[in-house]
Amino acid sequence: MIIIPRNPEPLMSRLEELGVQHKRLRLYGVDLVVAWPDVDPSSLGLGSGDVVIPGGHYQLSSSKWRRSSVVRVGGVEVGGGDLVVAAGPCAVEGEDQLRAAAAAVKAAGAKLLRGGAFKPRTSPYSFQGLGERGLELLRKVGGELGLPVVSEVTDPRQVEAAYKYVDAFQVGARNAQNFELLRALGETDKPVILKRGFGETVEEWLSAADYVLLGGNENVILCERGIRTFDHTLRFTLDVGAVAAVKRLSHLPVCVDPSHPAGRREYVEPLALAGVAAGADMLLVEVHPDPGRALSDSEQQLTPSMFLDFMRKVTAVFRASRST
Amino acid sequence: MIIIPRNPEPLMSRLEELGVQHKRLRLYGVDLVVAWPDVDPSSLGLGSGDVVIPGGHYQLSSSKWRRSSVVRVGGVEVGGGDLVVAAGPCAVEGEDQLRAAAAAVKAAGAKLLRGGAFKPRTSPYSFQGLGERGLELLRKVGGELGLPVVSEVTDPRQVEAAYKYVDAFQVGARNAQNFELLRALGETDKPVILKRGFGETVEEWLSAADYVLLGGNENVILCERGIRTFDHTLRFTLDVGAVAAVKRLSHLPVCVDPSHPAGRREYVEPLALAGVAAGADMLLVEVHPDPGRALSDSEQQLTPSMFLDFMRKVTAVFRASRST
Amino acid sequence: MIIIPRNPEPLMSRLEELGVQHKRLRLYGVDLVVAWPDVDPSSLGLGSGDVVIPGGHYQLSSSKWRRSSVVRVGGVEVGGGDLVVAAGPCAVEGEDQLRAAAAAVKAAGAKLLRGGAFKPRTSPYSFQGLGERGLELLRKVGGELGLPVVSEVTDPRQVEAAYKYVDAFQVGARNAQNFELLRALGETDKPVILKRGFGETVEEWLSAADYVLLGGNENVILCERGIRTFDHTLRFTLDVGAVAAVKRLSHLPVCVDPSHPAGRREYVEPLALAGVAAGADMLLVEVHPDPGRALSDSEQQLTPSMFLDFMRKVTAVFRASRST
Amino acid sequence: MIIIPRNPEPLMSRLEELGVQHKRLRLYGVDLVVAWPDVDPSSLGLGSGDVVIPGGHYQLSSSKWRRSSVVRVGGVEVGGGDLVVAAGPCAVEGEDQLRAAAAAVKAAGAKLLRGGAFKPRTSPYSFQGLGERGLELLRKVGGELGLPVVSEVTDPRQVEAAYKYVDAFQVGARNAQNFELLRALGETDKPVILKRGFGETVEEWLSAADYVLLGGNENVILCERGIRTFDHTLRFTLDVGAVAAVKRLSHLPVCVDPSHPAGRREYVEPLALAGVAAGADMLLVEVHPDPGRALSDSEQQLTPSMFLDFMRKVTAVFRASRST
Incomplete structure (x- = not known):
């Protein structure tokens, strides 16, 4: 799953605690966190403005989170x-x-x-x-x-x-x-x-x-x-x-x-x-x-x-x- | 093979004699004879203006004898x-x-x-x-x-x-x-x-x-x-x-x-x-x-x-x- | 769906009423009715001994209703x-x-x-x-x-x-x-x-x-x-x-x-x-x-x-x- | 091509002269020379007991030179x-x-x-x-x-x-x-x-x-x-x-x-x-x-x-x- 959090630090700690693999990246000017395998987003303590995109075999190349890139x-x-x-x-x-x-x-x-x-x-x-x-x-x-x-x-x-x-x-x-x-x-x-x-x-x-x-x-x-x-x-x-x-x-x-x-x-x-x-x-x-x-x-x-x-x-x- | 003879009659007789399968057709305004399998054209007694196109698995649909059809x-x-x-x-x-x-x-x-x-x-x-x-x-x-x-x-x-x-x-x-x-x-x-x-x-x-x-x-x-x-x-x-x-x-x-x-x-x-x-x-x-x-x-x-x-x-x- | 009814007559009438396509057949000594598309079996008024096998693209050739045939x-x-x-x-x-x-x-x-x-x-x-x-x-x-x-x-x-x-x-x-x-x-x-x-x-x-x-x-x-x-x-x-x-x-x-x-x-x-x-x-x-x-x-x-x-x-x- | 020469040295020199790529190998106890692309064997000055196997996309794995390996x-x-x-x-x-x-x-x-x-x-x-x-x-x-x-x-x-x-x-x-x-x-x-x-x-x-x-x-x-x-x-x-x-x-x-x-x-x-x-x-x-x-x-x-x-x-x- 891709998460675009307003505040990545607590999310990273939470993923660590849950033992979920993850990586923080900056792509196309967006700060995001990829985590795998998908977990229930409600377990992540996210805020209301945080965006969650469900994962799959491919995620970062998917149009689920971004329409087109140059x-x-x-x-x-x-x-x-x-x-x-x-x-x-x-x-x-x-x-x-x-x-x-x-x-x-x-x-x-x-x-x-x-x-x-x-x-x-x-x-x-x-x-x-x-x-x-x-x-x-x-x-x-x-x-x-x-x-x-x-x-x-x-x-x-x-x-x-x-x-x-x-x-x-x-x-x-x-x-x-x-x-x-x-x-x-x-x-x-x-x-x-x-x-x-x-x-x-x-x-x-x-x-x-x-x-x-x-x-x-x-x-x-x-x-x-x-x-x-x-x-x-x-x-x-x-x-x-x-x-x-x-x-x-x-x-x-x-x-x-x-x-x-x-x-x-x-x-x-x-x-x-x-x-x-x-x-x-x-x-x-x-x-x-x-x-x-x-x-x-x-x-x-x-x-x-x-x-x-x-x-x-x-x-x-x-x-x-x-x-x- | 496709043959476009000026005079089809003797060609048909010759193919008959040789025991070669053949069919006379009029396609796209052209009188032609398809014969199969291919035989040596020199055995067919063709005239100088007669056209011979070597055959294959397909012949009549081939561009070997015609560029395009409407x-x-x-x-x-x-x-x-x-x-x-x-x-x-x-x-x-x-x-x-x-x-x-x-x-x-x-x-x-x-x-x-x-x-x-x-x-x-x-x-x-x-x-x-x-x-x-x-x-x-x-x-x-x-x-x-x-x-x-x-x-x-x-x-x-x-x-x-x-x-x-x-x-x-x-x-x-x-x-x-x-x-x-x-x-x-x-x-x-x-x-x-x-x-x-x-x-x-x-x-x-x-x-x-x-x-x-x-x-x-x-x-x-x-x-x-x-x-x-x-x-x-x-x-x-x-x-x-x-x-x-x-x-x-x-x-x-x-x-x-x-x-x-x-x-x-x-x-x-x-x-x-x-x-x-x-x-x-x-x-x-x-x-x-x-x-x-x-x-x-x-x-x-x-x-x-x-x-x-x-x-x-x-x-x-x-x-x-x-x-x- | 395949239905093996003890009494086919009422089933056939019921399928007729429901407007479901169906055919009665005797295959391998079994009297059966094929009906398509699948309907809710509870709508068919079946008895307790009647057998219902859900359908699919193929049904009669399926091993769902029969293990092997000679x-x-x-x-x-x-x-x-x-x-x-x-x-x-x-x-x-x-x-x-x-x-x-x-x-x-x-x-x-x-x-x-x-x-x-x-x-x-x-x-x-x-x-x-x-x-x-x-x-x-x-x-x-x-x-x-x-x-x-x-x-x-x-x-x-x-x-x-x-x-x-x-x-x-x-x-x-x-x-x-x-x-x-x-x-x-x-x-x-x-x-x-x-x-x-x-x-x-x-x-x-x-x-x-x-x-x-x-x-x-x-x-x-x-x-x-x-x-x-x-x-x-x-x-x-x-x-x-x-x-x-x-x-x-x-x-x-x-x-x-x-x-x-x-x-x-x-x-x-x-x-x-x-x-x-x-x-x-x-x-x-x-x-x-x-x-x-x-x-x-x-x-x-x-x-x-x-x-x-x-x-x-x-x-x-x-x-x-x-x-x- | 694979060559199994009784005397590899002159063959290697000859291939060198001809500018043909080649490599000497010992495989399965056999001394051989692979050369590519194939050249006319008569240009290689081979002796009568020398064996020449024509090449292809694959050569060393081919059964042309060897029936089976353990x-x-x-x-x-x-x-x-x-x-x-x-x-x-x-x-x-x-x-x-x-x-x-x-x-x-x-x-x-x-x-x-x-x-x-x-x-x-x-x-x-x-x-x-x-x-x-x-x-x-x-x-x-x-x-x-x-x-x-x-x-x-x-x-x-x-x-x-x-x-x-x-x-x-x-x-x-x-x-x-x-x-x-x-x-x-x-x-x-x-x-x-x-x-x-x-x-x-x-x-x-x-x-x-x-x-x-x-x-x-x-x-x-x-x-x-x-x-x-x-x-x-x-x-x-x-x-x-x-x-x-x-x-x-x-x-x-x-x-x-x-x-x-x-x-x-x-x-x-x-x-x-x-x-x-x-x-x-x-x-x-x-x-x-x-x-x-x-x-x-x-x-x-x-x-x-x-x-x-x-x-x-x-x-x-x-x-x-x-x-x-």
Whole structure:
């Protein structure tokens, strides 16, 4: 349960006495206490102005206590009324490749630069990324172009180093329930783009967000990237219903990654349009200056010229779906 | 394989000689011959102007031989550049209910009236529909308001009777691979709105369309209505990737039913917007004058006032996604 | 709800008065009344010896009113304590093929002969079966060898003709929710082997069984044949948990078809063993005298010599799992 | 590709020259070189007795180069011809609880003791385990009873500490693709019981095993624990087909966890029997001295008396399925 007490001290003592686990947090400018498992509020000696919100598997990410939140990545507001597009190569492969991608996506209107440095590849025999060197390049190129940068971390031991380079951490589908990693990110103050696992329910996804929020980090962006289903016509099944659901069940901003479910570049645009129409605040898209030569995901990265068109379309659909 | 011969007679004789199954059809104004399994075209004695398209599990519904088709329901063109919305109650419950629904959906801009008469209910203890009496009401009310009507058939033995009343047959998800029903509909000349089964692959869906087309009925509209996945936050998972896929793999117009995957009315609009953004040409939506009293699907039917808003939004997103 | 009244007449009148739908049936030697939706039993004027079982989506197939049932196919008891194996070719292709298969499966210990005559093929361009001619051959060869025969029907219009030839009807996965077909079979008195649809929940499967039972036909055998999941290493995922579940939720005997989920013959035996260990009373297996030449499912049909080995193993595991 | 050279030195130099990634390993007493991506073997200057096995997403876990392997946990052989059962509480809750569980499972014939100390719980508000204190208790109680112990790790930073206590590491479904954890375990020499993720394909599961093997740790046991599907009658769908598949595609021993897919204790036994019948070499089962008081998974843990029965049955089915 979440309690927003006017005076937290006696509440904390009371919870201590009752042997109920709890934590005091300041999130979005609100002083609150999370306590679990739920207890009868009448046992807590609360005052008349104190607010109590019943708990569940997830609480801090729930819309039960807060309608919507804005998360700032660098200076860019996600969830604030404008569509934010983060774009860039699947993997940082070198400085030239990255700079070409970054310039192209900036020119087309992307507000954030993405690029993988620690790559969690299904097979150990696939390209594993440049590691910290990749993050350095990302920082450098992003800095030159004035684009805040986003990159994935896959291990709690990477968090400290990555913190120096990135404006937002990305947690990939394969680590969506790597709770030690989520806890480590909850102790930082930088945004976390939390992908949904491809076998993860909506409830589990929001519970994973609570791992970060419970650490005191309020900057969580949920990211839908497609789930596993019986149909393999595309690589994954983009779950637009889940986008619509988390917009109602949670106050957190929502991102859609259309590249991974598409699997092939011709499907990236329709999936992005569908995601935006279903309510996404942000898109995370793979763009490569020369996709044919990419070291990973070469089939699904957009070319710079496709991306120009893409930006025009997603912007138009975003406006139309929010207009009336 | 599909062959478009300038002179079909010798080709038919040759296929006969070779013992290859085949059928001559006129579809979309084109005289063609389907033959299966594929044989070496050089064995067929074709002339230089004859066209040969290699086959597969599906052929007639494939975009290999035709880019796009328009299907007319009553006088309404589906796939012709305007979004078509078919709306109405889940089930025809009585004349007043149907007339109220029909007037409301017409006023909001729907072009077709839908309503179930033969209801394929999961449990035999649920409301089974009014049967032929429901079709009579649909015809009557549709006629009064100038709305062509759409209703489901569930048995080849219903086709002849239903033909008299409906402007388009609907095949539901549970009969998506009821091949005897599809064959029976293939022998008529009225449009068939063919829903995808909730456990059916895209390839199987297009193969099912071929059962209708092979009978000589060219008026097939594909309809995505959500698939079964591990996540049950919504009732089904609307597969927008499949919508995008069949727009590329097939020439047939594509419809989205947002009501069944939504399960609850608050999710109908975002799913419809996503479906339209992904490429749908048509929507099939449940609207009831008083959803709380509906005999089936009471949770997911829109009210007339929600539907007004809905129409404004889907129209705006349709235009934005087709504009540039 | 199911009511087992000592005196049905006044109950029927009372239900009539209340406007509650109901049907009187004699199933397994018990006179009962099914009524729906459930009403307060105290409103029915029941006597002290009358039994009332609350309803649900499925009722007649439920174990709430009956622990277990035996179904007789020809003279063979299914669910009676011995494992029953029905085997034979995927499709009846001709008299010699069928006789060779039948002789082989009988020699190995199969008690029933299976063979497809009406084949519901995903693609209209695949072999569609011999139709009624196939049923005649099945009857003839089964008669010669003293094996009762099982074959699939796909259309209510086939039921009357098929009734003359088969000892049990099979309903395939694609028609698992073809309710008109189920109703037609419910009006006969021959056993129905009801496959689960590959996208059908356990609850829906049992509700489908109720369509048959509600017609008065008590001879239903449930058959699990694999569901659609994200993993395609095998053709379908055999759901042994569902086998265990329906053994508890229902009184009906349970069959497993290991051939369709296997997709390849090397997997048929382990899946059959798993199905038997999970509780199956019966197996339905594809055996072909020369699988390489089969007109359908050539990859998954067992050879006669594999089937000999198979029978030894499944019998041993059946005994071990029931022994202690 | 895997190369088993009689003389590795010149091969290593040649791969170096060609710029092909490679690693020399000694696994199961064999000196081999893994190289990726595959190159034309004729470019490697191999001798006539050198063996070359083409690669893929997974290589070291593949049966292409080795038919079957035995893994020793403490002194217990897994994959060696006898069924091995590891049993114990979901979570170590205290010394008395653990000792009671351990004594019961030993008496019934279990050869290994399992118990969770680091619990990866979906919700941060659920019991998180005793951590290192739990491992100490496990070591102590296992030592007293002569049972080697198995426990889960969830973070590469835990590996060093856990190494002191456990005889085998367990990797849970949520960390099945936590590649940094797998790499860390690959650098140890203790067995790793690698669960399949509930949304993971068989190919991905074997690729994950390669992450461990590539580190030089040959002691990997694959563990199937149920996948996510549309049907939720049980908690997960035990994929017996995957058990049969990895017995053919890989040389590694295979374990089945029937407790997590069951979700309720009545289903643990039939799932275990099915897993064993499909080919499992080992079972991992939750047993609690008083399940009603368990701090986690209270519904699915067996009581000691159920476990006695369970052991009798699984042993009988194991023997029957291996006999002929």
